[in-house]
């Protein structure tokens with residue numbers, strides 16, 4: 001049994017994996033004041049995992065706090081902290097400095113390569129939206145980064161006098177009031193980015209969406225899309241299996 005932990009810039013996602021099957025995913029806001037207490041209570045109910053695998057693109061403090069907690073709860077567990085490298089599990093990193101690629105992007109690409117055949121374009125709609133093109137062979141062609149939906153709305157709210165953050169439903173029509181104008185504007189910024197990226201690629205590339213806003217953005221993108229909410233956790237699972245057979 002393994003514990004898989006994905007620490008993004010907004011949320012912590014974790015799940016138990018048994019025999020390469022990932023169980024229900026728990027999502028938590030780690031910026032809440034009682035977060036450490038809360039996760040401690042939840043993890044006390046988890047029987048000792050063989051491996052704890054952590055992917056973090058978040059602040060070092062949160063990551064090391066979680067690592068310390070895991071080590072105190074399950075001292076026998078092996079800790080796995082995958083890093084982006086030039087090549088792993090058949091995927092070849094396009095970055096000039098391989099280690100600079102976000103490890104969540106790296107894990108999502110590895111999972112996409114292992115679980116889906118053919119050329120693909122992985123779109124992670126989290127705090128940031130990231131896009132990575134990957135040939136069927138595993139060759140990464142490169143990627144793009146832009147602010148995610150929440151971040152775009154926050155940027156407007158923080159840098160203008162009259163705009164406020166809102167939770168208006170996302171639609172694609174032209175709006176006749178401020179709140180939907182913002183919501184629909186940021187959604188179309190995201191879909192426009194994805195559609196512009198996919199236009200640079202051959203028709204063979206399949207879009208695969210993951211991340212908290214995957215459904216929202218995928219629904220508004222034209223063409224065929226696949227949705228897999230757990231690509232980063234699935235990438236961690238690949239690393240756990242690899243470490244067990246190594």
Ligand SMILES: Nc1ncnc2c1ncn2[C@@H]1O[C@H](COP(=O)(O)OP(=O)(O)O)[C@@H](O)[C@H]1O
Nearest residue numbers: 008009010011125126127148149150211212213
């Ligand atoms: N309950 C929620 N709490 C926080 N963000 C949410 C929630 N539901 C959807 N979201 C959206 O999901 C995004 C975070 O997605 P996620 O994949 O968890 O990001 P990250 O990996 O960067 O932490 C937020 O920017 C927000 O737009």
Ligand SMILES: CC(C)(COP(=O)(O)O)[C@@H](O)C(=O)NCCC(=O)O
Nearest residue numbers: 008009057100101102104126127128
């Ligand atoms: C681009 C990211 C901020 C995305 O983070 P997320 O939205 O998943 O929290 C993260 O993958 C990161 O910090 N990457 C390092 C820079 C890069 O990938 O080029």
Ligand SMILES: [K+]
Nearest residue numbers: 008104124126
């Ligand atoms: K992420």
